[in-house]
Amino acid sequence: MAQGEFGATLSVTxxxxxxxxxxxxRTVSRVLNKxxxxxxxxxxxxxxxxxxxxxxxxxRARALASGRSFLIAVVQDDPNAHxxxxxQRGIVETCSRHGxxxxxxxxxxxxxxxxxxxxxxVRRSRVDGLIVLPPxxxxxxxxxxxxxxGVPSVGIASVSLPxxxxxxxxxxxxxxxxxxxxxVELGHRRIAMIEGPPHFxxxxxxxxxxxxxxxxxxxxxxxxxxxxxxxxxxxxxDALLSLNxxxxxxxxxxxxxxxAVIKAARERGVDxxxxxxxxxxxxxxxxxxxxxxxxxxxxxxxxxxxxxxxxLLAMIEDPKSASxxxxxxxxxxxxxxxxxxxxx
Amino acid sequence: MAQGEFGATLSVTxxxxxxxxxxxxRTVSRVLNKxxxxxxxxxxxxxxxxxxxxxxxxxRARALASGRSFLIAVVQDDPNAHxxxxxQRGIVETCSRHGxxxxxxxxxxxxxxxxxxxxxxVRRSRVDGLIVLPPxxxxxxxxxxxxxxGVPSVGIASVSLPxxxxxxxxxxxxxxxxxxxxxVELGHRRIAMIEGPPHFxxxxxxxxxxxxxxxxxxxxxxxxxxxxxxxxxxxxxDALLSLNxxxxxxxxxxxxxxxAVIKAARERGVDxxxxxxxxxxxxxxxxxxxxxxxxxxxxxxxxxxxxxxxxLLAMIEDPKSASxxxxxxxxxxxxxxxxxxxxx
DNA sequence: GCTAGCGCTGGCAACGCTGTCAAAGGCGCG
DNA sequence: CGCGCCTTTGACAGCGTTGCCAGCGCTAGC
Numbered sequence: 001m002a003q004g005e006f007g008a009t010l011s012v013t014x015x016x017x018x019x020x021x022x023x024x025x026r027t028v029s030r031v032l033n034k035x036x037x038x039x040x041x042x043x044x045x046x047x048x049x050x051x052x053x054x055x056x057x058x059x060r061a062r063a064l065a066s067g068r069s070f071l072i073a074v075v076q077d078d079p080n081a082h083x084x085x086x087x088q089r090g091i092v093e094t095c096s097r098h099g100x101x102x103x104x105x106x107x108x109x110x111x112x113x114x115x116x117x118x119x120x121x122v123r124r125s126r127v128d129g130l131i132v133l134p135p136x137x138x139x140x141x142x143x144x145x146x147x148x149x150g151v152p153s154v155g156i157a158s159v160s161l162p163x164x165x166x167x168x169x170x171x172x173x174x175x176x177x178x179x180x181x182x183x184v185e186l187g188h189r190r191i192a193m194i195e196g197p198p199h200f201x202x203x204x205x206x207x208x209x210x211x212x213x214x215x216x217x218x219x220x221x222x223x224x225x226x227x228x229x230x231x232x233x234x235x236x237x238d239a240l241l242s243l244n245x246x247x248x249x250x251x252x253x254x255x256x257x258x259x260a261v262i263k264a265a266r267e268r269g270v271d272x273x274x275x276x277x278x279x280x281x282x283x284x285x286x287x288x289x290x291x292x293x294x295x296x297x298x299x300x301x302x303x304x305x306x307x308x309x310x311x312l313l314a315m316i317e318d319p320k321s322a323s324x325x326x327x328x329x330x331x332x333x334x335x336x337x338x339x340x341x342x343x344x
Numbered sequence: 345m346a347q348g349e350f351g352a353t354l355s356v357t358x359x360x361x362x363x364x365x366x367x368x369x370r371t372v373s374r375v376l377n378k379x380x381x382x383x384x385x386x387x388x389x390x391x392x393x394x395x396x397x398x399x400x401x402x403x404r405a406r407a408l409a410s411g412r413s414f415l416i417a418v419v420q421d422d423p424n425a426h427x428x429x430x431x432q433r434g435i436v437e438t439c440s441r442h443g444x445x446x447x448x449x450x451x452x453x454x455x456x457x458x459x460x461x462x463x464x465x466v467r468r469s470r471v472d473g474l475i476v477l478p479p480x481x482x483x484x485x486x487x488x489x490x491x492x493x494g495v496p497s498v499g500i501a502s503v504s505l506p507x508x509x510x511x512x513x514x515x516x517x518x519x520x521x522x523x524x525x526x527x528v529e530l531g532h533r534r535i536a537m538i539e540g541p542p543h544f545x546x547x548x549x550x551x552x553x554x555x556x557x558x559x560x561x562x563x564x565x566x567x568x569x570x571x572x573x574x575x576x577x578x579x580x581x582d583a584l585l586s587l588n589x590x591x592x593x594x595x596x597x598x599x600x601x602x603x604a605v606i607k608a609a610r611e612r613g614v615d616x617x618x619x620x621x622x623x624x625x626x627x628x629x630x631x632x633x634x635x636x637x638x639x640x641x642x643x644x645x646x647x648x649x650x651x652x653x654x655x656l657l658a659m660i661e662d663p664k665s666a667s668x669x670x671x672x673x674x675x676x677x678x679x680x681x682x683x684x685x686x687x688x
Numbered sequence: 689g690c691t692a693g694c695g696c697t698g699g700c701a702a703c704g705c706t707g708t709c710a711a712a713g714g715c716g717c718g
Numbered sequence: 719c720g721c722g723c724c725t726t727t728g729a730c731a732g733c734g735t736t737g738c739c740a741g742c743g744c745t746a747g748c
Contacts, residue, residue: 027728060407
């Protein structure tokens with residue numbers, strides 16, 4: 001019911017508009033959906049009436065009638081604020097450009113029920129599609145279920161999972177390989193590394209790429225475990241710097257642990273990069289803010305998110321449109337924390 | 345249509361369940377909504393049938409029929425990944441505990457159309473309620489419109505806006521006052537500050553609280569402009585440290601600028617905290633990762649977000665429930681970047 | 689013995705929109 | 719001049735739920 005010309009509320013419906021404009025609701029609907037077959041004059045009248053009454057269509061009703069919700073979801077764990085936020089920015093921006101809304105569905109990577117949880121979420125909320133963020137995107141059971149449900153999905157990860165109809169695969173392995181080679185070229189021979197959690201395939205990729213770039217196998221003592229947390233980075237750095245033959249370069253699998261290495265080095269009076277080169281991974285803001293500024297590997301996260309969203313929307317709009325697995329190149333950002341080995 | 349016992353798809357409806365269970369759809373609906381008036385036996389049968397068919401109710405249809413969407417929205421600008429992500433964590437967690445989903449609606453603080461944009465978003469998406477994050481929560485026109493639409497909203501900010509039916513007001517002014525007093529107690533007399541963007545009321549609060557704690561007025565040269573960005577912090581720090589009488593303490597209105605101060609000091613060979621004390625604001629992870637670790641003010645963001653969400657959901661479930669404006673106390677985290685002034 | 693009241697269940701309409709189909713009117717073409 | 723075709727418009731039937739009210743079979747109360 002329209003409540004008069006002013007103070008239009010949520011309760012103005014398409015019927016009110018149709019009545020006020022003297023046309024059928026179907027015609028109003030056509031105008032709303034920019035259907036081609038509407039007379040110019042009619043369209044104009046309807047548009048004016050809509051504006052006059054302050055009407056906005058109910059997405060809910062539209063969803064029920066059309067089978068499309070104009071909602072997409074992002075499935076994410078929350079290990080890293082920087083990554084999530086950069087990705088979300090790109091997704092949300094693309095969504096609103098296309099008239100979609102974004103719903104956030106958090107999950108726990110370690111939870112054995114993740115796939116079931118995501119499925120039940122999709123069934124209830126009836127979103128039109130999903131974007132699955134790392135590391136959750138490494139779980140093959142999720143895209144498998146989604147495909148079975150017929151819901152389009154896009155994964156963002158460092159490895160390609162055939163279960164996804166569409167993926168953005170960042171070449172983390174290639175990037176760490178390049179970083180490793182760079183260190184070797186600089187003259188480093190005692191090169192150490194702090195791993196990420198081994199159950200993340202991206203962590204495996206980073207490790208594999210880096211190790212492959214080195215001339216020989218890495219001594220066990222140089223290969224430290226880490227969990228992407230600051231404290232684990234501190235512990236690993238302490239262990240490395242306490243060795244009789246400490247490394248002249250340390251690659252930490254994310255920026256946070258790399259920052260910990262720099263802090264640990266500083267507290268022991270080890271000069272970075274004079275006595276120790278340090279590199280991280282993520283291209284986070286943090287890397288630029290610490291002293292010395294951290295060499296790191298940047299993923300074009302916002303850009304990737306935009307691409308992922310565009311692909312997803314294309315799949316939604318046209319289910320036949322074949323989408324592919326896109327490789328994404330990463331870039332090495334060289335800063336002050338890395339240099340040729342100095343006085344050993 | 346049910347497609348057999350296995351491979352149940354999205355298309356299982358309440359009708360299928362009703363038929364399979366031998367009851368009316370109305371009864372199935374009652375079971376779904378945990379209505380009290382259902383016989384134990386009937387409930388059991390229905391529940392079993394639901395499980396057997398793999399049925400999940402359509403939130404969309406429920407929304408249309410009941411006038412509730414079980415969707416709440418968070419309205420946010422994106423100035424600070426750390427803040428947004430901590431808040432989102434609390435919101436999303438509380439939502440899913442209560443069976444709601446979260447949709448993210450980004451806005452631009454500076455946009456003159458923000459309020460209209462939010463209104464149109466609410467009208468289209470028909471969310472049941474909104475949580476407005478800082479700094480967008482400082483714009484009074486937004487809650488004003490929402491109240492007019494009859495949509496519950498909760499604001500999280502550093503100042504109380506009467507337009508909001510419910511707010512969480514963090515006492516940033518009180519916290520910076522305490523910080524200022526602490527610096528004075530430590531013996532600092534030459535105290536400087538780097539402001540945030542003056543059009544943020546929270547920045548005004550932080551400034552006002554800090555200045556009020558000092559024994560005398562702050563010299564103009566000690567009061568530097570900043571925009572919460574790292575570079576602006578660097579510039580301000582450079583200006584301050586170039587003075588004939590450089591300050592012995594600098595309070596930067598956020599952690600990022602404080603990190604810049606520490607970096608600038610280091611590059612000039614100014615020892616922190618020996619020659620210069622530095623404090624920030626935000627309690628971000630960054631603060632703990634830099635060297636020296638940064639004294640900062642922590643808002644219990646995730647906790648606040650949880651509280652805000654609980655209040656919002658209470659208002660949604662029971663519109664009569666009176667919600668209030670809750671003051672939130674912040675805590676000063678003292679770390680190595682702050683000490684008594686040393687050799688001046 | 690009759691009615692009121694209770695616990696449980698079902699039928700019907702509605703929520704606000706779109707899909708489908710068909711009708712009305714105007715046009716070109718043979 | 720008549721036919722078919724195209725464009726514009728409308729009627730009707732859903733979409734999958736819930737709200738409302740009625741009705742069933744009982745028991746309790748007068």
